[in-house]
Amino acid sequence: xxxxxxxxxxxxxxxxxxxxxxxxxxxxxxxxxxxxxxxxxxxxxxxxxxxxxxxxxxxxxxxxxxxxxxxxxxxxxxxxxxxxxxxxxxxxxxxxxxxxxxxxxxxxxxxxxxxxxxxxxxxxxxxxxxxxxxxxxxxxxxxxxxxxxxxxxxxxxxxxxxxxxxxxxxxxxxxxxxxxxxxxxxxxxxxxxxxxxxxxxxxxxxxxxxxxxxxxxxxxxx
Numbered sequence: 001x002x003x004x005x006x007x008x009x010x011x012x013x014x015x016x017x018x019x020x021x022x023x024x025x026x027x028x029x030x031x032x033x034x035x036x037x038x039x040x041x042x043x044x045x046x047x048x049x050x051x052x053x054x055x056x057x058x059x060x061x062x063x064x065x066x067x068x069x070x071x072x073x074x075x076x077x078x079x080x081x082x083x084x085x086x087x088x089x090x091x092x093x094x095x096x097x098x099x100x101x102x103x104x105x106x107x108x109x110x111x112x113x114x115x116x117x118x119x120x121x122x123x124x125x126x127x128x129x130x131x132x133x134x135x136x137x138x139x140x141x142x143x144x145x146x147x148x149x150x151x152x153x154x155x156x157x158x159x160x161x162x163x164x165x166x167x168x169x170x171x172x173x174x175x176x177x178x179x180x181x182x183x184x185x186x187x188x189x190x191x192x193x194x195x196x197x198x199x200x201x202x203x204x205x206x207x208x209x210x211x212x213x214x215x216x217x218x219x220x221x222x
Contacts, residue, residue, distance in 0.1 A: 055092070058075070059094075059096075062103075065150055072182050089182065103157065137159070138156060143173065
């Protein structure tokens with residue numbers, strides 16, 4: 001029989017959580033905290049650091065777990081005025097290539113002995129993917145919600161998916177997602193309603209495409 005917490009404990013935990021949230025909002029209010037101002041200040045810091053520093057960070061930090069979505073949402077706001085939207089997309093595209101290459105190398109070569117030792121101590125095994133299934137597995141992993149971006153890359157590297165297959169599929173899916181987020185993030189922070197709608201429409205279209213792909217592969221598996 002499962003040990004479930006009693007209703008009184010659940011209520012107490014809920015009350016504590018609400019009290020903590022209330023205290024947090026009260027602290028932010030008395031200190032005149034503004035989410036919009038904080039975002040603007042963060043974007044200004046990135047802009048002051050320059051596009052080279054930003055896109056280098058975008059290439060390297062997601063390999064150790066930093067969310068790629070943060071860079072997508074701030075790149076346009078920070079550098080569209082300086083580089084233009086096309087320049088931002090080129091910078092993001094190059095950063096994604098470097099990130100994918102770095103993560104693949106770490107998983108397949110640089111950190112492989114250490115990762116193998118860690119995995120051997122668990123109940124999991126390094127996946128083995130047949131050559132004819134590598135493209136399909138790469139697509140499925142990239143469009144499946146849940147696993148973080150960097151973890152997807154590590155899994156594909158550990159599975160020894162061919163680098164060319166891994167790179168071009170991962171890059172296409174990433175840049176399509178990234179373009180929608182870059183346009184949407186820039187438009188939201190600058191109050192561009194029509195452009196924000198365009199970015200959101202791209203993300204909806206991508207989500208629909210992902211749904212159809214998953215449905216397609218699901219039928220193939222039955």
